[in-house]
Amino acid sequence: MAVDDVSFEVNKGELFGFLGPNGAGKTTAMRIIQCVSPPGGGSLKVFNMDVTRDQRKIKNLMGVVPQENNLDIDFSVYKNLYVYSRYFDIPKKKAEQKIEELLDFVQLNEKKDTMTDLLSGGMKRRLILARALVNKPQLLILDEPTVGLDPQSRHVMWDKLRSLKKQGVTIVMTTHYLEEAAQLCDRLVIMDYGNILVEGSPSSIIKEHIGTDIVEAENTPEVIACLEGSNARYEQAGNMVQIYTNDPHGITEHLFSECSLDKITARAATLEDVFLKLTGRKLRE
Amino acid sequence: MMSYFALPDITPRVLKVWMRNRDVFMTTLKVNFLPPLVEPILYLFALGFGLGNYINEIEGVPYTKFIAPALISVSMMFAGFYECTFGSYVRMYYQKTFDAIIVTPLNIDEVIAGELLWGATRGVINASIILPILSIFGLAVYPHSLLVIPFAFLAGLMFSCIAMCFTAITPNINSLTYPSILLITPMFLFSGTFFPLSLLPETVQYIALAILPLAHIVIVVRSLMSGIIEASLLLNIAWMLGATLLVFLLSINLMKKRLIV
Numbered sequence: 001m002a003v004d005d006v007s008f009e010v011n012k013g014e015l016f017g018f019l020g021p022n023g024a025g026k027t028t029a030m031r032i033i034q035c036v037s038p039p040g041g042g043s044l045k046v047f048n049m050d051v052t053r054d055q056r057k058i059k060n061l062m063g064v065v066p067q068e069n070n071l072d073i074d075f076s077v078y079k080n081l082y083v084y085s086r087y088f089d090i091p092k093k094k095a096e097q098k099i100e101e102l103l104d105f106v107q108l109n110e111k112k113d114t115m116t117d118l119l120s121g122g123m124k125r126r127l128i129l130a131r132a133l134v135n136k137p138q139l140l141i142l143d144e145p146t147v148g149l150d151p152q153s154r155h156v157m158w159d160k161l162r163s164l165k166k167q168g169v170t171i172v173m174t175t176h177y178l179e180e181a182a183q184l185c186d187r188l189v190i191m192d193y194g195n196i197l198v199e200g201s202p203s204s205i206i207k208e209h210i211g212t213d214i215v216e217a218e219n220t221p222e223v224i225a226c227l228e229g230s231n232a233r234y235e236q237a238g239n240m241v242q243i244y245t246n247d248p249h250g251i252t253e254h255l256f257s258e259c260s261l262d263k264i265t266a267r268a269a270t271l272e273d274v275f276l277k278l279t280g281r282k283l284r285e
Numbered sequence: 286m287m288s289y290f291a292l293p294d295i296t297p298r299v300l301k302v303w304m305r306n307r308d309v310f311m312t313t314l315k316v317n318f319l320p321p322l323v324e325p326i327l328y329l330f331a332l333g334f335g336l337g338n339y340i341n342e343i344e345g346v347p348y349t350k351f352i353a354p355a356l357i358s359v360s361m362m363f364a365g366f367y368e369c370t371f372g373s374y375v376r377m378y379y380q381k382t383f384d385a386i387i388v389t390p391l392n393i394d395e396v397i398a399g400e401l402l403w404g405a406t407r408g409v410i411n412a413s414i415i416l417p418i419l420s421i422f423g424l425a426v427y428p429h430s431l432l433v434i435p436f437a438f439l440a441g442l443m444f445s446c447i448a449m450c451f452t453a454i455t456p457n458i459n460s461l462t463y464p465s466i467l468l469i470t471p472m473f474l475f476s477g478t479f480f481p482l483s484l485l486p487e488t489v490q491y492i493a494l495a496i497l498p499l500a501h502i503v504i505v506v507r508s509l510m511s512g513i514i515e516a517s518l519l520l521n522i523a524w525m526l527g528a529t530l531l532v533f534l535l536s537i538n539l540m541k542k543r544l545i546v
Contacts, residue, residue, distance in 0.1 A: 034388050037545065056390045064388040070381035074309040083308060086301050087389035135389075 003028050004194035007042075010172055015165050017181045017188030018174040019275060021284040025194040026174040027067060030143050033172065034064055046139065060088065063132030067143040067174075069124050071116040077103070077127055078112045085134040095134070102130040106160065122153030129160060140164060142173040146180060158184060178271040192279045202271050209277060210269040213248040217241050217255060217264050226259035235277065244269070290534040293394035301391065302399020303406070305382075321364070321411040325356040326418060332479065344481055346511070353424035354507035355478035357415050361437045362499050364407035365444030366469055370461045373400050373452050383544065397540045401445045401533065408441015409434060419510075426512030433509050440502045443525055446532035447498065453539035476500040477507075494524075501525050 003025040010016040018026045031037040032044055035055040044051045046058045072080050078099060085095035103109045106126035111119065119127065125145060132140060145161075146154045154177075161184060165171055175181050181188055182202040189199045198205055206212075211233075217223050219241045227234050227243065232251055234243040245251045248266040255261045310317055329349065337348030344351065376382040383396050412434055419425050425433075451464045476482075476499035482490050493500050501521040508518055 036387055055392065059388060059390050062388070066381075066384060066388070068381060068384075070385040072305075072309070072382065072385075073380060074312055079308070083305050084385075084389070086304065087298070087386060087391055089298075089390070 003032070003040075003191075006191070006194070006196055008189055008196065008199065010170060012170055013165070013168055014186045015161065015171040015173070015184055017185035018172070018191060019176075019178065019181055019188055019271075020174075020191035021279050023193075023284055024191040024279075026191055027143055028194075029191070030141055030172075030174060033141055034062065035059055060135065061138050063135065063137035063140045065125075065128050065132045065140070065142040065145050067147070069128060071124060071127060071131075073115070073117045076113050076115055077108055077119070080116060080127065081131055081134055084131050088135040090135065098134060098136070099130075102133055105133075106130040107156070120153075122149050122156070125149060125153065125157065126160070129157070133164075137169065139170045139172065142171065144174055144176065146175065146177065154180070178275055182271045190275060190278055197278045198274070205274055206269050206271060209274045210244045211246040212269060213245055213266055214269045214273055215243040215245060215248055215251050215255070215264060215266045217243070217261055223255075223259055223261060226255070230254055230258070237276070237281065242273070244273075289538050290531070291538055292534070293398060293537045294392060295394055295398050298391050299395045299399045299402060302386065302396050303402045305386075306400070306403040307406070318414060321360055321414045322418070325360060325415045328356055329353070329419070329422065344483075349422065350424055350511070351481075351507075352479055353419045353422075354510045355476075355503050357412055357419065357433060357437075357510075358440065358476075358499060358502040358506045359473055359478060360411040360415055361408040361440040361502060362444045362469065362472070364411040365404040365441040366448045366465075368404040368407045369400060369445040369448035370452050370455075370465070371458065372404075373449060374455065374458050374461060376400075377452070377544075378458070387544075393541055393544055394537055397449060397537045401442060401449060401536065404445025404448065405438045405442035408437045408444070411441075412437035425510045429512045429514060430510045433506055436505060436509065439522075439525055439529065443498055443502075443529040443532065446529060446536045449536035450532060450539055453536060453543050472497055472499045477503045498525065498528060 006025070006029060008016075018029060020026050028037065032039050032051060033046060035046075035051045035058050038052055047061055049058050051058060072083065075083060081099045081102065082095060085098065090098070100109075103112060106129055108123060108127060108130065111123060116124065116127065129142075129145070132142075142161075146157050149157065158180070161171060161173075173184070185202060187199065187201050188205070189196045190205075191197065198209065200208070217240070219236050219239050223241055224236075227241065230251075232243050232245065232254075234241055236242075243251055252264055252266055255264055329352070333349035333352055337352075340348040342348075383393065386396050387393050416425060416430060416433055420427075420430070448464075451461060455461050475493065476497045477493075478499070482493055482500065485493065501524050505518055505521050508514055
């Protein structure tokens with residue numbers, strides 16, 4: 001999958017998200033930032049250095065949490081971190097110190113000598129996070145860091161990311177969990193077919209594309225006819241109609257009085273609503 | 286065409302990859318020692334002391350003495366070849382070890398070069414295990430035979446590079462059986478290992494020397510272990526150096542084409 005027209009800027013200390021359906025080009029974008037895939041055209045600068053020229057320098061300042069777990073199954077938790085810190089030329093003493101610190105940070109100190117294939121999914125992800133931090137990166141790239149995790153593990157991961165951000169680490173992540181993006185990201189982009197569709201803070205994106213609230217009613221010809229006469233912005237989603245609004249009371253009253261409806265729910269608009277509105281409801285395989 | 290033999294971008298960081306593989310090797314030390322320890326002894330007994338009873342002499346030496354150098358040579362070949370086919374493929378495809386390393390300051394050239402160096406080292410390890418065993422049976426002349434150990438590095442490297450070329454183009458792990466059965470097994474049997482090349486028609490002999498890397502290894506090791514070292518060995522070593530350089534460059538470039546999309 002390729003990226004077509006993608007231009008973005010991530011500020012220092014920011015938590016920046018890449019969202020998009022499967023095949024949107026998120027992982028490709030991540031691989032270019034990581035200096036692993038060359039950009040087909042155009043240019044990308046990380047820390048003001050060119051990804052096609054200063055790869056070693058950039059990678060030295062960067063930590064990566066990949067989509068797939070790629071821990072060394074032949075090594076213990078500790079040894080995984082130790083071998084990885086060797087790749088960064090970190091002196092032994094320093095590495096040992098840093099590893100202790102990181103094991104505390106990701107709460108794996110008791111599992112130090114465990115072989116990695118005996119860890120739970122959440123522990124593996126936390127170990128990979130620790131591994132991405134052995135070189136004290138200024139930029140952390142995470143490709144779907146919480147995929148497949150239970151809610152507890154996911155929240156621990158979120159805590160860790162927030163505390164890294166507080167320490168001044170710039171974070172770029174992709175995720176399919178829109179609630180996660182809304183909770184964590186300062187700014188984000190939604191991508192599709194290799195292009196960026198929107199960019200902004202979660203709340204501003206929601207406000208701009210949906211409004212504050214969504215009113216949902218049954219999708220019947222009567223409701224549609226009634227809405228047509230009321231210049232409301234709405235979308236049909238299966239057997240529901242979603243009305244985008246900044247005035248949920250007004251529209252609800254209108255539906256009650258004019259359209260004689262009884263099944264109506266109003267709720268706050270979410271990033272997921274924007275996502276589906278912009279990228280459609282068609283399955284991507 | 287040139288892009289298949291482009292010079293790789295390599296720094297001493299290659300050793301970090303080598304160390305990673307060494308560390309894994311050390312965690313499973315006992316089982317790693319078993320094949321190079323047991324296999325040559327089995328061959329030595331079955332072929333040397335068993336079948337060898339019916340053979341008076343080959344090229345002026347007893348049959349056990351004839352096959353002993355071949356057993357070490359074959360072991361160098363197996364070490365490099367299997368390390369960098371099945372071993373490297375598992376690390377590349379199933380364990381995603383390469384992916385984990387190339388987001389650190391190392392690049393893919395260095396990862397592959399590190400793998401190749403490790404494959405060569407496996408050749409040295411195998412030779413170091415087998416040589417003393419053969420020496421117990423009086424099948425090695427010293428000190429000349431000691432040169433077999435450093436030579437094993439070149440032999441192991443050559444087969445590691447050949448192996449890595451196949452790893453770079455194989456569609457899946459099962460297909461690695463093709464080079465294993467169609468290339469390595471015939472080479473194992475027909476490289477002057479268990480019968481002398483001189484039995485073959487002259488043209489076939491030249492073809493064998495031109496295309497069978499193992500034939501050169503066997504000639505060199507046989508001569509070192511018998512203590513008779515001739516200048517013509519330089520030709521064999523030159524052939525190996527040339528071939529190794531070509532497959533070294535080719536394997537790294539093929540791997541780059543496979544992994545960097």
